[in-house]
Amino acid sequence: MNRIEYMRRLAALLQDVPAEERVATMQYYNDYFDDAGEENEEKVIEELGSPEQVAAEMKAGLGRRTEESGEFRETGYANPQFERKEVPVKYQDTERHNSGNQYSGSSYGGGQERRNGASSYGGNQSRGKGEDAYMGGQTGSNYQYNGNSQYSGQHEKQSPVRKPWTSSGLKAILIFLIILIAAPVLIPLAVAFVCCVFAFGIAGFAIFIVLAAVAVVLALSGLVLFIKGMLTMAVNPAAAMAAMGAGMMLGVIGTIATVAAVRLCMIVIPGLFRFMINICKKPFERKKAVI
């Protein structure tokens, strides 16, 4: 297998990942080959392993990300772990069965938050095991919550207090206040918006009406030319015939254009009105959805 075959195989294997990921992966390995140099092509292919393996690893990396819980914490990334303090209720259930299993390093769990990082190291030792490793990580952090049990107490108290806060009449008052404050700005803005919508609508309407009018005028001028030609028949037959011919052609073109323009208007103008109405409706619909 040479480089081109390798890359082609890899591209085929990555068909089922998002295009953005596929492109990034292909670019990475393309760069990799370039940077290794032509002379190392075979060595690189050997070192990278089969395209199947590369694709599988890459997809595994993606999966871990989207699973959201597992690997992200295991990376020892600090912030999410600190945030987890805010939902300690869950840990109460798992409190018992975590006591000394896989997390052999629980001597670290002296109660400092910073040990979280250390605990994820503990979890990582068995990275290949996936679920187990995750449990390990969690066990580590659970251990701390048992240590400072005042956390859970605090948060349980907080949650019932918070609920009525969002659903009480306070919300209505707040909304009223917001409207009151925003009114001087919002009302002119809304008026301007409606005006704009109408202006656009009328402009569109006018364009199509003018189109139809031009077509009608074309047909009428054809008719006039034809009549003029007939009148000058006696004076100058050749010119008259030419004028009549031109008039007939103009008339036919004009008639076709008129029919087409009227048809177009019949399709476009109702659409235009519907569009305008929809735009005007939109803000109200959204409001309903929020409430």
Place this chain on the structure above:
Amino acid sequence: MVFNTGAALLDAIVLAVVSQEDEGTYGYKITQDVKKAIEVSESTLYPVLRRLQKDECLEVYDRQFDGRNRRYYKVTEKGLIQLNLYQSEWKSYCAKINSIFEGGAI
């Protein structure tokens, strides 16, 4: 190697390798540098880089090199903070393991 390298340690090593270059560095070089320290399969590093990039620990940019675009990786502010965290964790981890190895109680 006797000890395996967990995801966090691998992240830390990659961050450290990338942070050594002010201008940023590229995939092949990162792989070679990481391989100096640990045995790692070449195909594991891409997912690691990608994840670090998504976590905003690394940023990428393309630069012309040899008539083609080469993708460079650079440590972000957040990445540096993360690296510092890893380093201090590693120090305390090492110190504890050492104290056990040398027979002392913690």
